[in-house]
Amino acid sequence: MKHFSPSRGLRAAGLLAVAAAALTACGGGTKTESSATSSGAPETSNAPVEVTEPPTPPGTTLALGERAVIHYDDGIDKGILALTVTAIEVGDQAGFERDFGEDAKTTTPYYLRYTLENLAGTDLGGKNGPKLAGLLADGTTTGVFITGDLEPGCTTRLSPADFNKPGAKYENCQLDAASTGDPVVAVKYSGGDYHDKPIIWRKPGS
Numbered sequence: 001m002k003h004f005s006p007s008r009g010l011r012a013a014g015l016l017a018v019a020a021a022a023l024t025a026c027g028g029g030t031k032t033e034s035s036a037t038s039s040g041a042p043e044t045s046n047a048p049v050e051v052t053e054p055p056t057p058p059g060t061t062l063a064l065g066e067r068a069v070i071h072y073d074d075g076i077d078k079g080i081l082a083l084t085v086t087a088i089e090v091g092d093q094a095g096f097e098r099d100f101g102e103d104a105k106t107t108t109p110y111y112l113r114y115t116l117e118n119l120a121g122t123d124l125g126g127k128n129g130p131k132l133a134g135l136l137a138d139g140t141t142t143g144v145f146i147t148g149d150l151e152p153g154c155t156t157r158l159s160p161a162d163f164n165k166p167g168a169k170y171e172n173c174q175l176d177a178a179s180t181g182d183p184v185v186a187v188k189y190s191g192g193d194y195h196d197k198p199i200i201w202r203k204p205g206s
Contacts, residue, residue: 058197079122085201121166134184
C-alpha cells in the first residue's frame, strides 16, 4: 500500500527494510578435467575475498557518481559494498499525483538512483538496499514520508540472486519527495557507522 504524509521534520522513509537470506555454501571437491561443465568452461568459486580498500570515513562528502565503501550487516549476513549515488532526478509529477492523491499536488517527486557493488563476494542475493534520504539546500531532509514506488520510473527492488560474487553489481532507485520549489540537491546515507556523520552525495553546484 502506498502512503504519503507531508509532515515536516520527518526523515524520508527507508523503503528498504532489511530482508534475511541464507548464505550459499561453496562447492567442494578436487578439481579435475572432468569437473568442467558440459560446455567446457571450468568451474569458478564464489568464495568471499579479502577487501583491502578501507571503508569511507564518516562525514565524507562526495560528488554524484563517486563511490563509498561501506560495511553491510543485517544480523545474518555481513559483507562489504561499494555504494554509488548516480543521479537525483525530478520524477513524473502526473504519475505521482495519480498514485499518491491530493497531498502530492504540493510536492515534487525525486528519484534517488544508485548502484551497489559486492566487493567481498558474500552471498547477498535477495536483500534490500541501503536507506537513503534526499537533502534540501539547507542540509535538512525533505520532511516528506513516503512508502511505495512510482512505476515505471522508480521501483525499488531486491538485490538479484547473482549478487553473490566479487564485482557483482546492480542498479536501484528510491522514491523521495519535497515541497514544490524546495528542490532536493543531495542524498545522504546514515546507516551503520554513519548515523551521526552520514556520507553525502551532492549535485554539482549545490
